[in-house]
Amino acid sequence: xxxxxxxxxxxxxxxxxxxxxxxxxxxxxxxxxxxxxxxxxxxxxxxxxxxxxxxxxxxxxxxxxxxxxxxxxxxxxxxxxxxxxxxxxxxxxxxxxxxxxxxxxxxxxxxxxxxxxxxxxxxxxxxxxxxxxxxxxxxxxxxxxxxxxxxxxxxxxxxxxxxxxxxxxxxxxxxxxxxxxxxxxxxxxxxxxxxxxxxxxxxxxxxxxxxxxxxxxxxxxxxxxxxxxxxxxxxxxxxxxxxxxxxxxxxxxxxxxxxxxxxxxxxxxxxxxxxxxxxxxxxxxxxxxxxxxxxxxxxxxxxxxxxxxxxxxxxxxxxxxxxxxxxxxxxxxxxxxxxxxxxxxxxxxxxxxxxxxxxxxxxxxxxxxxxxxxxxxxxxxxxxxxxxxxxxxxxxxxxxxxxxxxxxxxxxxxxxxxxxxxxxxxxxxxxxxxxxxxxxxxxxxxxxxxxxxxxxxxxxxxxxxxxxxxxxxxx
Numbered sequence: 079x080x081x082x083x084x085x086x087x088x089x090x091x092x093x094x095x096x097x098x099x100x101x102x103x104x105x106x107x108x109x110x111x112x113x114x115x116x117x118x119x120x121x122x123x124x125x126x127x128x129x130x131x132x133x134x135x136x137x138x139x140x141x142x143x144x145x146x147x148x149x150x151x152x153x154x155x156x157x158x159x160x161x162x163x164x165x166x167x168x169x170x171x172x173x174x175x176x177x178x179x180x181x182x183x184x185x186x187x188x189x190x191x192x193x194x195x196x197x198x199x200x201x202x203x204x205x206x207x208x209x210x211x212x213x214x215x216x217x218x219x220x221x222x223x224x225x226x227x228x229x230x231x232x233x234x235x236x237x238x239x240x241x242x243x244x245x246x247x248x249x250x251x252x253x254x255x256x257x258x259x260x261x262x263x264x265x266x267x268x269x270x271x272x273x274x275x276x277x278x279x280x281x282x283x284x285x286x287x288x289x290x291x292x293x294x295x296x297x298x299x300x301x302x303x304x305x306x307x308x309x310x311x312x313x314x315x316x317x318x319x320x321x322x323x324x325x326x327x328x329x330x331x332x333x334x335x336x337x338x339x340x341x342x343x344x345x346x347x348x349x350x351x352x353x354x355x356x357x358x359x360x361x362x363x364x365x366x367x368x369x370x371x372x373x374x375x376x377x378x379x380x381x382x383x384x385x386x387x388x389x390x391x392x393x394x395x396x397x398x399x400x401x402x403x404x405x406x407x408x409x410x411x412x413x414x415x416x417x418x419x420x421x422x423x424x425x426x427x428x429x430x431x432x433x434x435x436x437x438x439x440x441x442x443x444x445x446x447x448x449x450x451x452x453x454x455x456x457x458x459x460x461x462x463x464x465x466x467x468x469x470x471x472x473x474x475x476x477x478x479x480x481x482x483x484x485x486x487x488x489x490x491x492x493x494x495x496x497x498x499x500x501x502x503x504x505x506x507x508x509x510x511x512x513x514x515x516x517x518x519x520x521x522x523x524x525x526x527x528x529x530x531x532x533x534x535x536x537x538x539x540x541x542x543x544x545x546x547x548x549x550x551x552x553x
Contacts, residue, residue: 171529173476184383215400234386246279261309288321309342325360377421384421473489489530503526
């Protein structure tokens with residue numbers, strides 16, 4: 079017990095540690111509060127270790143309580159505390175629209191637009207023509223209508239919100255008919271039936287999981303029916319003995335019964351995917367042409383822009399949705415509007431969209447280009463791990479984000495075979511996650527896999543630097 083008390087008395091005071099050079103230097107560019115908290119927590123951790131509450135050995139010889147040692151530990155903790163929680167990272171997984179990694183990276187034009195709007199006042203709700211109050215909805219509507227062929231449009235903060243508001247406005251308290259095969263669950267356990275219930279619409283299921291016919295919809299119509307809802311099951315694919323009704327047939331049936339047709343497309347696709355060797359996905363403009371009354375889709379998936387939920391369709395319906403009191407709770411801010419407008423403008427020139435929107439550049443990257451980049455990565459990794467552990471292997475990338483679930487995009491990976499003596503792949507991957515910037519990759523059968531498809535070319539040197547540091551501290 080006396081040994082413990084002696085050790086506790088030897089713990090340096092907070093003010094003493096702050097005088098150490100490593101912490102004094104940190105105080106020149108980090109907030110004093112962060113450094114002070116790090117020092118206090120470091121001292122507290124040693125106090126707990128000495129008294130045995132932290133489960134550390136009580137051997138007095140095990141503790142080095144010199145100010146230099148504690149100050150160094152506190153400095154590491156302070157720097158860790160100063161790092162933002164939301165950080166840019168390097169995605170080497172090959173998953174293009176990675177939900178956990180922020181989905182679609184924005185095109186440079188959108189980043190520039192964000193910088194301009196963020197740093198200045200702007201005309202978010204001010205008409206430069208009349209000098210009077212304007213509407214934030216006016217900035218995007220004409221452009222969206224031009225690209226989609228719709229009469230009107232409104233932008234909200236996400237697609238689940240768009241589906242919710244559309245149903246709430248046109249079908250609250252009334253029945254909406256949906257095929258059982260389309261009652262999907264989207265990310266974060268949000269389910270179509272739950273969204274419908276929250277909107278006030280009453281779900282009427284028709285058909286079976288794998289087959290729904292036009293006659294099923296027609297048989298469900300009654301005096302309380304408001305609409306048909308068609309949901310594109312973009313996050314799963316059903317094969318075999320299946321049947322579903324296309325949008326044009328369903329729109330015609332809805333029209334004949336004086337009902338509305340709402341379609342949730344999920345991803346907002348504006349280009350013909352089959353033209354680029356990708357599986358078919360319905361385009362927004364195809365649904366407009368088919369006569370769908372209201373169409374909802376995301377801005378941050380296949381569209382390649384910021385998180386947003388977009389509704390296009392009939393002018394009278396969009397006008398009603400815009401006036402809905404709940405629209406304010408789901409409205410977008412100036413940053414979303416700026417980034418989305420810049421992204422959508424790129425679609426006015428298809429070739430420009432393919433080159434400048436990261437999602438499309440990654441989707442259409444050629445195997446030859448990917449092979450060359452994988453070779454370059456492998457050469458850099460060989461300098462770190464040794465050439466005998468590094469290879470280039472053929473594989474596939476994934477689209478992600480609930481889009482094109484069956485699509486496998488041919489790619490080439492730089493592969494590092496582990497383990498070696500004293501090297502644990504899981505520990506190395508953990509160190510890469512805590513790198514600056516963090517590097518996220520695939521680990522398969524003790525092999526690190528780096529997919530160049532989702533790497534920006536200017537990130538490759540940084541990736542190798544982070545990997546090199548992680549490996550050196552691990553080995």
